[in-house]
Amino acid sequence: MMALMVLALASCKDEKKGGNDPDNPRTIGVSESDSNNTSSMKKMTIQLEAKSGGKATGVVNITEKDGNVVFEAKLKGLTPGMHAIHLHEKADCSSDDGKSSGGHWNPTFAAHGKWGAPEGYHKGDIGNFKVDKEGTGSVTMITDEWCVGCGDEKKDILGKAIVVHQGEDDLTSQPSGAAGARMSCGGIIK
Numbered sequence: 001m002m003a004l005m006v007l008a009l010a011s012c013k014d015e016k017k018g019g020n021d022p023d024n025p026r027t028i029g030v031s032e033s034d035s036n037n038t039s040s041m042k043k044m045t046i047q048l049e050a051k052s053g054g055k056a057t058g059v060v061n062i063t064e065k066d067g068n069v070v071f072e073a074k075l076k077g078l079t080p081g082m083h084a085i086h087l088h089e090k091a092d093c094s095s096d097d098g099k100s101s102g103g104h105w106n107p108t109f110a111a112h113g114k115w116g117a118p119e120g121y122h123k124g125d126i127g128n129f130k131v132d133k134e135g136t137g138s139v140t141m142i143t144d145e146w147c148v149g150c151g152d153e154k155k156d157i158l159g160k161a162i163v164v165h166q167g168e169d170d171l172t173s174q175p176s177g178a179a180g181a182r183m184s185c186g187g188i189i190k
Contacts, residue, residue, distance in 0.1 A: 041065040042148045046162060048186040050077065051098035056183040060162050062148060069146040069157070071126070073139040075164060075184070078131045084169035084179035085139055087124030088161040091187030098182030101161035103175065107154045114171045115141075124160065128168050149190070162186045 041063065048058040058075035073085065089102030104112065105124030113121040123145060131137035147155045166180035 046186040046188055048162060048184040051185050052181040052183055054183045056164055058184060064148045068142055068144050071141040076136045078135050078137060080131050080133050082128045082168035083131055084128050084165040085126045086163050087157060088163045091159050091161050091189050093161055093185035093187055098163055098185040101163055101185055105160050112175050157188050160188050
């Protein structure tokens with residue numbers, strides 16, 4: 001009787017040990033927290049090139065994690081004051097004036113306006129930023145209304161362009177805010 005109990009306990013112990021058994025592939029290298037972790041991070045760096053005869057350039061870092069996109073732009077070579085920055089329809093910055101990037105990215109066909117305005121805004125209406133007397137400025141934005149490469153045509157910023165304008169977006173003029181010439185451009189591509 002005692003021998004049967006020892007044998008039963010030993011077999012239960014071996015069964016519990018199965019997660020570390022190299023002959024049991026169903027659990028090797030995967031802990032419960034790993035198997036439930038669906039989070040992944042995507043990172044991109046986009047170089048903005050000067051357009052419209054100007055000297056405006058910059059670098060934009062885009063990071064997507066846990067359903068949020070962080071957009072961080074550092075710009076230089078602009079005139080001091082306020083400037084607009086938008087996402088445009090196409091990642092095509094081939095023309096000298098940047099107009100090859102098309103109009104503002106507006107997949108929801110909303111009116112142009114300030115980001116988050118209840119009356120509407122384009123998904124590409126990032127807004128305005130200040131440029132200092134040295135010609136440098138920066139923009140940081142975090143949103144769950146964008147994604148990178150997810151395939152949702154109302155959220156996916158892959159294949160769009162980042163455009164910095166000569167002036168300030170008035171946030172009311174239709175369809176684009178009367179921000180002036182396109183001073184720099186960079187495509188969001190893989």
